[in-house]
Amino acid sequence: MDVLFIIPPVANNYILDIKWEDHFEFLGVGYILSVLRKDGVEAEVLDAENLSFHSDHIINIILEIKPEILAFSVAKSQAKITKSMIKQIRNKGFDKPIILGGYYPTLAPEEMLDGCNGLNLIVRGEGEHVVSKLIQSLLRNEEFKQIDGISYLENGSCIHNPPSNAITDLDSLPFPSRDTLPLIMAIGGDPYLISSRGCYASCSFCSIKAFYKNNNSIQCRIRSVENIVNEMEMLINKFNIQRCRIFDDNLFMAKKIGRKRVIQLADEILMRKIKIDFEIVCRADDVDEEVFTYLVKAGLKRVVIGLESFNDNSLKYYGKKLKAEDNYKAMKVLDSLGVECVGSYILFNPESTFEEIEIDLNYFYTRLEIDKGINLINCILSTSTVLSIDEGTVLFQNADGNYINDEYVLKDLQLNKLKKISVYISISLETNLLKLVEIEKYYKVYIKNKNETRIREQLNELWYELAKLNLDVFRMFFDQLAGLSATGEFSIEMTDEITSYFYKNLNHHYNRIMQFIERYKIERNIFPRVWFYYFKKANKQYVYEPVSATFHKIGEDVIRVLELLYQEPIPSVEERVLSEDNAAIQALDWVKKQIDDGGFIKEPKTYRMPNENIMKRTIRQIIR
Structure with a gap:
């Protein structure tokens, strides 16, 4: 094998552990595979993130296959485990070139090169053409150090070649390889599709523009609507898909031009009479009732929308160049059209105040009643969202070493306690949450019978109850810490009372989930099975x-x-x-x-309900 691409897991898990986020394709690697194969390179991918492979398994596979070149696609959350694996395979005798690419190596190449013994090369920015040139040079034992867009170590120093040029004609790229799509669809995921690259906005927490600067470009680039819909048709014909996610940085690109293009895309789908449900990503100020009415006609069902907050101070801090009223207006339009909304939120940032948090919390309660069970995982996780100040962002450049990543201390120390409690609450919810996600994935793949509507209604009730419990407990601690901030008085009794309420209702909810599983004979451990x-x-x-x-x-x-x-x-x-x-x-x-007969079963990670006394001690320590 010429080259093996590894998509590393975020953490070591068991085979096909249930995860609360959706399973999705890594299309960046898919595009690179297509280009390499077109150029005659034998290339394969091991998607260890979607398979939830343990790093020990991945290392064994690498050492057994012995590819001529090993490549990793790495996000920041995968960096630590990637460094560890590279060190281990080097210690076990793997002496072939190792390449890293992706957002994190692009934005922090020196950190990866200096902190990762055994790493040879980093490809910065878009990888299709750079990776192909680099791998073909390595396979032929030719000089590679003149290739633009790479970084490497030489005599202990980090060498950064000039940026490579951006791919201006995205239609010239072959469609991405879909090696992992059958598995992803089998475990409840949907195919992804990318229609453009780049975003017109300049949010202070976002690294999209910094990433594409490594290709001498911050301009948005688009595929033709004909090319996009051709890929849709290919996916329908080859994989029998019924849904897809158009997961651009932002589908709308720029205001007037973007809206014209989106209407053309809807036109092309309707003209070809393609029956497909799809999802898009956009900002609140992209939502126009006339345009979205047309998109719904073409098959739009779901929108991932960058809301971040419903208070103006936070929106200004995030560089959104929007007001809270823009968010309210966008959600009203989407709700009126019956489009499912997945809002992205950032509840805590270094400058947050109790007043700002309360505005967002009130909106979470509003969404809870509007959604009534649909998409409430978003409502559950939003109360523990903390702004991560990452490499390449405006906030990072202005941070001067303070408030980096998401482990910083908020300026309001009482609010910092709430941040810690919110994270602890989300961890305590994990068992119930993962059970519901497991049922959702089972429901999506398997349940097609006369009881489907009733099952959906009861499942929505379970989601609603868990989301409501999360918000109620968060509100109780919010009120206590806001009062503590004002008076300085701390009550152990009140803290324990809230914790006991949380523990009691969490266990009651878990029992309701298990009754639901038994009633509808939801097959347990179905997704952690070996599929092959x-x-x-x-x-x-x-x-x-x-x-x-x-x-x-x-x-x-x-x-x-x-x-x-x-x-x-x-x-x-x-x-x-x-x-x-x-x-x-x-x-x-x-x-x-x-x-x-019990063959080929891999038991998933076992999640246990939290212990009440441990919960009380932990929360007391945080509040004190």
């Missing part, structure tokens, strides 16, 4: 996926990987069975039997 079974047919290797009932041709490398992962030979279906006309049915029966 391989067999031979006509002397060729195939993988069988039970969920999609499809077969995929594979090579010997994949067989070794699977056997490494599960520490045992993977059984094969006999050739004589597969040679018959009903081979797929018999293969499925065989797989079901293996599952019924």
Whole structure:
């Protein structure tokens, strides 16, 4: 194998652990794979984040496959585990070139090069053409140090070559490889699609423009609507998709030009009579009733909208160049059109005050009653959102070493206690939250029967109850700490009373979830199962996926990987069975039997309900 791309996990998990965020494709790597394969390079990807692979598994796979070049795509949350893996594989004798790319290595190349022994190269900014040039040079043992857009160590010093040029014609790129899409769809995720690169806004906390400066460009670039819809049709025909996410930095690009383009996109979808639900990303000031009415007609169902806050002071701090009334207006339009809204929020920042937090908290209660169970994971997580001041942002440049990342102390020390409590509350909710997410993923993939509406209603009730509990407990601690800030009086009794209320209702909610699972026979541990079974047919290797009932041709490398992962030979279906006309049915029966017999089951991480006394002690320590 010429090059193996690793998408590392954020943390070490068990196989296919349930995560509360959606599973999604890493299209940056998908685009690079397509370009490399077009250029004749043998390239594969191991998406360890979506598979929730433990780093030990990943290291074993790398050492077994022995690719000529190893590449990692890294976000900031993945940097620590990536450094650790690189150190371990170097210590175990892997001596091939290692390349890093992605947002974090681009914005903090020196930190990655200096702090990661064994790392050879970093590709900054867009990777398609730079990575192809670099990998082909390495494979041919040719000089690579003249390639623009890379950073490397030389004699202990970090060398940063000039930025590479941005790809101006996005239509010239092949569609991204979709190696991981069958798995992602099988566990409840949807395909992603990128129609543009860049954003016209200049939010103080955002690093998009800093990233693209590494390609000598901060301008927005677009694909033609024909090219975008061609990819939609390909996904429908090849993968039988019904939904997709147009996950641009911002679909609208710029005000007038962006709206004209969005209408053209809707026109093209309608003209081709494509039946697909889709999701977009935008700002509040992009929401126009006329434009969005047309988008809904074309299939728009969901909008991820950058709200951040509903108080003007915070919006000014975040460089949004918007007022709270713009957010209210946008949400009113989307609600009137029946579009599901996923707002992104930042509740805490270094300058936050109790008055500002209360404005946002009041809005969370309003959203709770509007949504009534839909998308309430957003409402639950929003109370613990803390502004992260990251490399490449305006706030980072002005921070002078203070308030970096999200572990800083707020200027209001009582409010800083609330920040800590909010994070602790979110951790305590984890067991209930993950159970609901597991049911949601099961519901999305499996539940298609006469009870579907009733199941959906009861599931919404469970979401509503958990979101309401979270907001109520947050409000109680908010009131206590706001009073403490004013009077300086601390009451252990009040703290314990709130904690006991939280503990009691959290356990009651968990029992309701378990009753729901039993009532509707929601199959437990279904998503942590091993999804792949391989067999031979006509002397060729195939993988069988039970969920999609499809077969995929594979090579010997994949067989070794699977056997490494599960520490045992993977059984094969006999050739004589597969040679018959009903081979797929018999293969499925065989797989079901293996599952019924307890084969191929990987137990997920076990989450336990918190202990009341530990909760009380922890919260007392925070408040004191």
